[in-house]
Amino acid sequence: NAGVMQNPRHLVRRRGQEARLRCSPMKGHSHVYWYRQLPEEGLKFMVYLQKENIIDESGMPKERFSAEFPKEGPSILRIQQVVRGDSAAYFCASSLSPVLYEQYFGPGTRLTVT
Amino acid sequence: AQTVTQSQPEMSVQEAETVTLSCTYDTSESDYYLFWYKQPPSRQMILVIRQEAYKQQNATENRFSVNFQKAAKSFSLKISDSQLGDAAMYFCAYWSGGSNYKLTFGKGTLLTVNP
Numbered sequence: 240n241a242g243v244m245q246n247p248r249h250l251v252r253r254r255g256q257e258a259r260l261r262c263s264p265m266k267g268h269s270h271v272y273w274y275r276q277l278p279e280e281g282l283k284f285m286v287y288l289q290k291e292n293i294i295d296e297s298g299m300p301k302e303r304f305s306a307e308f309p310k311e312g313p314s315i316l317r318i319q320q321v322v323r324g325d326s327a328a329y330f331c332a333s334s335l336s337p338v339l340y341e342q343y344f345g346p347g348t349r350l351t352v353t
Numbered sequence: 354a355q356t357v358t359q360s361q362p363e364m365s366v367q368e369a370e371t372v373t374l375s376c377t378y379d380t381s382e383s384d385y386y387l388f389w390y391k392q393p394p395s396r397q398m399i400l401v402i403r404q405e406a407y408k409q410q411n412a413t414e415n416r417f418s419v420n421f422q423k424a425a426k427s428f429s430l431k432i433s434d435s436q437l438g439d440a441a442m443y444f445c446a447y448w449s450g451g452s453n454y455k456l457t458f459g460k461g462t463l464l465t466v467n468p
Contacts, residue, residue, distance in 0.1 A: 272454065272455070272456075274456075279460070280460055280461075281357075281444050281446075281458030281459050281460045281461050282398070282444070282446075282456070282458045283458070284454075284455035284456065284457070287454040287455070294454060295454045295455070297455075298455065328396060330398060332398075337452075337454055339386070339448045339450075339454070339455075339456055340386050340388070340403050340405075340448065342456070344390075344397065344398035344399075346395065346396060346397045347396045347397070347398075349396070
């Protein structure tokens, strides 16, 4: 049973470009969470999605960031017009139900903005 | 808002010795969950141990155990018989349960294991 998969593992973007981060949850999991880890910091919650619905986006910056979890395919975290401050590790987690003690994390995507 | 504080940015331990990592948290909830996660250099987040606040008994997983002091809002992790593979960042995390869908993490403690 494959775990949570994220790709790419490393992504380099120039300032002003768009970044797309993908997350494939564990098989059978329909709840996806995105977290951001800035250097020297712990993970910070960004958004919680179920299939085709955003449930809680209280941690998402108001501009340039968006997330989706379509009926088919992976969840996508999209960052438009990236800036240097967006450089971070972005983690996806999934769960079978919205019970966080059963949450499984992916290996993360490290975004570097040059 | 809930906060999680890890006051030790770095710790070191000799192989086969015991080390304790500290964590305190702030909450007004009576029922909640606490976690310790390990993040090795690969950056994969690995759940080490979980504690439900309503349980008085401290959780134990092999060489890992916690000291949960609910009144003091303290949740420390004890690693016994430390191994080189235990070297990693360790994060304490809190979940209030119910319809709150986010884990709140501390800033982490970097553990070094010396041979």
